[in-house]
Amino acid sequence: MRVPVVDTRRCQLLGLVGSAALAAGGVSAGALPVRDALAPESGLAAAGLAGAYFGLVLLVAAWALLGRAIRGPEPPDRRTLLLTLVLWAAPLLLAPPLFSRDVYSYLAQGAMVDARIDVYVYGPSQLGGPLTDEVAPLWQHTPTPYGPVFLAFANAINDFSSTQLSTGVFGMRLVALLGVALMVVCLPTLARHCGADPAVALWLGVLNPLVLLHLVGGAHNDAIMLGLLGAGLVAALGRWPVLAVVLVTLAALVKAPAALGLVAVALLWGRNLGGRSGRVKAALAVAGIAAATTAATTALTGTGYGWISALDTPVSPQNWSLTSSLGRMTGALLENANSGLAQFAAPAWHLMGLAATALAVLIAWRRHHLLRPVYALGLSLTAVAVLGPAIRPWYVLWGLFLIAAAGPDRSVRRAVAAASAVLALAVLPSGFAPDGAQVALATGGGVLAVLALWCAHRFMGRGASRDPLGRLGSAA
Secondary structure: OOOOOOOHHHHHHHHHHHHHHHHHHHHHHOOOOHHHOOOOOOHHHHHHHHHHHHHHHHHHHHHHHHHHHHOOOOOOOHHHHHHHHHHHHHHHHOOOOOOOOHHHHHHHHHHHHHOOOOOOOOOHHHOOOHHHHOOOHHHOOOOOOOOHHHHHHHHHHHHHHOOOHHHHHHHHHHHHHHHHHHHHHHHHHHHHHHOOOHHHHHHHHOOOHHHHHHHHHOOOOHHHHHHHHHHHHHHHHOOOHHHHHHHHHHHHOOOHHHHHHHHHHHHHHHHHHOHHHHHHHHHHHHHHHHHHHHHHHHHHHOOOOHHHHHHHOOOOOOOOOHHHHHHHHHHHHHHHOOOOOHHHHHHHHHHHHHHHHHHHHHHHHHHHOOOOHHHHHHHHHHHHHHHOOOOOHHHHHHHHHHHHHHOOOHHHHHHHHHHHHHHOOOOOOOOOOOOHHHHHHHHHHHHHHHHHHHHHHHHHOOOOOOOHHHHHHHHO
């Protein structure tokens, strides 16, 4: 069957329009500072929410269509893909924070480090002042689980921005962009080493709507974690094992899940040394270098080791992870049965989730550690995100980034792409849980985008094989 040619320039334009509409909608419906926030029922906020979802659906459609172009007879080259990333990301750089208020927590934590308040003991409420008011109430009294590397970035941004909130948000976006840039540099190299198509890896791992929405729009620190992790794996595959351990350890000192990358580095290093004794030497060397890197980094930043005990940060009661949802359902059933065990339902499910995560990680490494350690790491990080007690859409990027580079077959990549498209629609631009009216507005905006795409297809010409909108339904 002949695959139709897709006009990449039209994909770029469609995604740019979607990104711009999303950014414009975020001006009134995003995660705005307290002083600028509008009541959700206000007309401007309602229009902004509908407009944001209109743009979001266009952006997802453009991404799906670009994936079809990559698999077509005239695929775009790497330069075209990077230009597409720049075009789609540019409007989001100027938008308010989107889909989460975490960036305000980052800024408050940086200010706490500057004020010499222990962020691993106290929450942002200890800081006081207007910046604390921007932090979501749930996290006001919660110590941070982030490591010293990220706190050093947050402190530097605090020094740079002083009291200017918009400057601080832009500074955190620049840090996130640094991480995304590292991802862009590393993905093609990882893909080549793993036998995957570098263009497909870039499309799935960086041009992914979740990256644009949450790493760029939301300025999440997962970007710098993934960038350092990717750089470490490239170093390991390039036979620079010491540098690889240092980089992966630094990634783990942003967010702890990246520490699983040390297993992949140890396996790759041991493979190069050969034999069982080589694997043992590699494991010991990785442990020693990681410990030395952690000690040196902690001494330089001066933030201490409190992040280890802070890893048990409490989970939001309304978190929609699998285990938390099952815990709430089980607890409700037990309460209706007048059982005194209702309070233990959520902790029990969380423990089962941790056990399932450990089992999934063991299976992933047992099946793929010899030939595909990068893929095994991607599956492991996906299991940590999906089966853990808390999940956010951007957590899925931990494993998706590596699956994009090392996924062994098309069915895996299709499943990951479909999950990305669904998760892109899962969170409101404000970052808060929606009510019925907001769901209706968001749905209306999305439906309007679908109608606009259908009308554009009809206008551009029915059945035109070179018309990208004509194939949008099958691409998405």
